[in-house]
Amino acid sequence: MALTPEQARQLAFEELTKAGIVITEEEKQRMEVTDFGLGMLEKIGLQVVIYVNNDRYCAKELYMLPGQICPEHRHPPFDSNPGKQETFRCRKGTVYLYVEGEPTPNPKGKVPEGMEGVFNVWHEIVLKPGEQYTLAPNTLHWFQAGPEGAIVSEFSSSSRDRFDIFTAKTEREIVDEF
Numbered sequence: 001m002a003l004t005p006e007q008a009r010q011l012a013f014e015e016l017t018k019a020g021i022v023i024t025e026e027e028k029q030r031m032e033v034t035d036f037g038l039g040m041l042e043k044i045g046l047q048v049v050i051y052v053n054n055d056r057y058c059a060k061e062l063y064m065l066p067g068q069i070c071p072e073h074r075h076p077p078f079d080s081n082p083g084k085q086e087t088f089r090c091r092k093g094t095v096y097l098y099v100e101g102e103p104t105p106n107p108k109g110k111v112p113e114g115m116e117g118v119f120n121v122w123h124e125i126v127l128k129p130g131e132q133y134t135l136a137p138n139t140l141h142w143f144q145a146g147p148e149g150a151i152v153s154e155f156s157s158s159s160r161d162r163f164d165i166f167t168a169k170t171e172r173e174i175v176d177e178f
């Protein structure tokens with residue numbers, strides 16, 4: 001049976017707590033659970049706690065279900081800003097991060113059948129707990145949790161997610177914070 005957003009939120013809360021990451025009740029309640037409008041939360045989606053997001057910086061905690069994917073996107077420039085620059089630090093589990101560059105032969109990441117066309121970058125970066133990677137603004141990226149799920153801390157410049165450009169266009173505008 002498919003997980004409901006409420007179940008995903010509860011699971012994320014429990015897994016973060018187990019990892020020693022304290023989330024307040026208020027933060028739990030406003031945790032974003034997004035399926036990016038694609039209707040397959042367990043395969044493509046994210047659970048996100050936003051600690052802070054202002055016009056200068058942003059910090060988030062991401063919990064990813066086993067094998068869950070954040071779909072391919074980039075953060076375009078706006079006004080005089082070059083676009084969001086972000087650093088992902090793996091806290092628990094394994095994250096397979098895909099960025100522009102030479103495609104990695106036999107990548108660990110697996111995308112849902114029929115969706116191969118909306119995942120174009122295949123240069124693989126494997127992040128284990130304690131490892132981090134910084135993405136240049138306006139470059140395509142996507143990532144997937146390993147089989148045990150993952151916890152990822154995200155540090156970035158301001159998050160203006162409504163401007164993000166996704167390779168997989170969805171029927172509704174993606175305005176959720178993540």
Ligand code: ZN
Nearest residue numbers: 073075086141
């Ligand atoms: Zn991003």
